[in-house]
Amino acid sequence: MIYLDAAATTPVRQNVLDVIIPLLTHDYGNPSSTHQMGGSAKRALDYARETAAKTLGVRTGDIVFTSGGTESNNLAIKGLALGTPRGKHLLISAIEHPSVTEACHYLAKHHGFDLDIAPVDAQGILDLEAFTALLRPDTTLVSVMAVNNEVGTIQPIAEVAAAARAFGALVHCDGVQGAGWLEMAGIAAHVDALSLSGHKIGGLKGAGLLMVRGKLPLEPLVHGGGQERERRSGTENVAGAVATATALSLAAEANATGTAEGYGEHFISTVLDGLNTEGRIRARLTGDAGRRIPGIVSFVFPETGGETVLLELERRGVVCSSGSACAAGSTDPSHVLLAMGYDEDTAHTAVRLSFTRTVKEAEIATSARAVVAAVQAIAGV
C-alpha cells in the first residue's frame, strides 16, 4: 500500500516520537505545577515555544499552542475579530477550509459581522483585484490560506497582506497545508496570525499552534486557568507542543534543502502524458501548473464517472482521496472546484494525491503509473 493522503494526515515522524516518549512516560508533570516535575514540564514547553518561534522567525510571546489547526483558525478569526473594536467586516477567499468559513459564518450569525468572499480564478488562485475591491475601511480581518488543501495552489499572501494593510485590516493565514513545503517564516513575516497543525507534518493529532502577534488583543476561545498568557486555557499538552515544534523545525530543514521538490511535477507529467493521448483529454490537472506545492497533485477525469478512479486506485494499492477528509462521505461536490468553475459532474471525479517530503521516489513513480493504468482501465483505453 502506498499512502498518498498526507493532506488528510501524516504518520508521526520517528524523530518526533523519540522526543515525546520521555514526556509521555517519565517527565509527565503539569507545567503549571511549581515543584521540580512541573519545572521540567515547563522547560520542555519553553523549548517547544522557542523552537517554533525560531522556525517562524517570531517572538516566543507570539506562539499559542492549541489542539490543532481547526482550533487555531477558530481562535485567530473569532479572537481577533471580537478582540479588535474596529468595524465588523470579514473578507476571506472562496476556497478556505471549513474551519475558517464556519468561524466566519458564526461571527456573521451571532455577532453581526458582514462576510465577503473573494473569488478565485480557474487555476485556483485568489483573484487579487476582486479581493482588493472588496476591502473596506471597516474591514476587521482578512483570512486567506497559504496553500489550498484540495488542489495545492499557493496563494499570494504577501500581496493579500499588503492590500489588507492599506485598509488597516488584520491578516490571518491558514498555513496548515503550507508548512511541509513552503518557508513559513516568509509567510509569518507578512501576517498578524498564522495557523499550523502538527499532524499534517509528522507531529501529533490534537496539537497545533497559532502564531499571533503578542501585542494584538485576542478574545480567547477557551476560558479557564489562564494558560498560554491567558490566550488559551487548559492544561498544556507538552508532548503535543514539543511534537508540533519538532515537526515544524524538521519541515523547515527539508524545505531549505528542497528534498523531493521535483516529485510533483514528475507525477503530473506522467499522468497527463500517459492519459492525454490521441488528442483526447482524459485527465485534467486542477489548480495552477506552476504556483502549487509539489506535495498536492490533483486531477479530474472527465471521461470517468463519480469516484470510480479513487476506488480503482485503492484496489491497486494507492491510498488517496477525492479532496478534503473533513468532507469525505459528503455527496456535495467540492466547493473549491466549483469556485474554480468546474461543473458538478466533473468535480465528482476529483482525485487528490498528497505526500510529504519524506515520500520515496519509487512511491511517486509507482502511483503515477497506477493513476494512468486505473483511468485507462475505466475508460477502456
Place this chain on the structure above:
Amino acid sequence: MTPIYLDHAATTPMSSTALAAMTHELAQTGNPSSLHGAGRRAHRVMEESRERLAAAAGAHASEVIFTSGGTESDNLALKGLYWNRNGADARRTRILVPVIEHHAVLDTAAWLEAHEGAQITWLPVDSDGVIDQEVLEAEITADPGSIALLTCMWANNEVGSVQPIAQIVALAEEHGIPVHADAVQAFTALPISFADSGLATMAISGHKIGGPVGIGALLVRRDIVLTPVQHGGGHERALRSGTLNAASAAGFAAAATEATANLAAESQRLATLRDTLIAGVRQQIPEAVFNGTADAQHTGTRLPGNAHFTFPGCEGDSLLFVLDMLGVHSSTGSACTAGVPRPSHVLLAMGRDEETARGAQRFTLGHSTGPEDVEKLVAALPEAYARAKKAGMAAQVSSIQTAGTGFSR
C-alpha cells in the same frame, strides 16, 4: 532521587495500558474521516474508544463528544447550554454557580456575564466545602424561568469534597433546568453513571485518570442541544470540529476502562492510604487543620486520593518549596493557579480567613502511590514545616481578588 509525587490531581502519569494503546496508534496512519482503508481503520479505533469510554462513564456512545480536555469540555458545556437556552427563551439569563468551581467553569461563567448578557448567581458552600442545598432550592424556586443552567462540580479539586449531585439534579429537574457537572476529578475515583445522574452534560479529562494530556470529553445527553464553541468540518455531531485524535482517544479509553474496572478496590486502597497520611500529619503537626469532608467510613463523600490541610503560621508556597527540596511534590491547591500568591477561593468560600487559607497544602494520591510515599511525606513534614514557618508569611497582598478568578465579583 526519584521524587515522591503527591500531586496526582494536577496530572497523573499514564498507566502502562493507556500508554500501550496510545503508542500502538501513534505507529498507525489515517484520518478517521477518510474513506479509504487507513481512514476506516482509524475510524474504528475512534468508535471503539468512544464505546469503551461511554461504558466506563455509564453513558451511550453517541453521548460522548471528544474534546481537547476538561477545560474545553467545561467551556463547551457552559457556553453551549447558555447560548442554546438563552436563544430559545431570552428570559433565561441566570447561571447558578457554586463559588468553589474550577477556573474552567468560573472564568467561562464570568465571560458569559461580561460578554453575553448572563447573570451569575453564586451558590455558597458550608465549612466542609459542600454546596448549601437550602440556598440552592431557594434560588431555583424564586424564579426558575430565569435560569439558563446550573453547574456543579462532582467533587472539588482542592479540598476533595464530593457534592450531592443526585439531590442537586433532582431540585433542578423539577423545573426543567439543565445541570452541567465538572467530573474531571471524580471520574474513575468515584462510581459514576452519567445515565443515572440525570445530568445534561458532564466534563471528563484524560490526563487526570492515567490517560494522555490533550484529550477529554463532554458527555452530552441525547436530548440536549448545544451551540458549538469550535466550528469547522462538523465532526462530533457538529458540536466540536477538528480532526479526530484516535491515538489519544484510545489511550483515554484504555485508562478509563482499566480504572473503572479497578475502581472499588483502588478507591478503598487510596482511601486507606489517605487516612494513614491524615493520621500521620496530625501526629507530626498537631496544629495542622484538615479540610473538607472526612469520610472516615469510606462512604464516598470525599475523593479517596485527596488530603488537604492548612498549616498555621506558614505560607503554603514556602511549605511546597521546602517539601520539593526534600523530594516531595505537593500543591498549594490547584495547578492552574500555582505560583499565584493569592488565597484559595475555595477555602475563603468555606469560611477560612485569608491568613489561614494561605497556609494550604494539598496532597493527592494516585495509581502509582504506595505506602512508602506516604511514610516519606510524613517523615519529611516536621522539618519542612519548621523551615517554612521560619520563612514566615510573605508580604500580605490585596485580598480583593482570590485565586479563583481574575474577574472581580
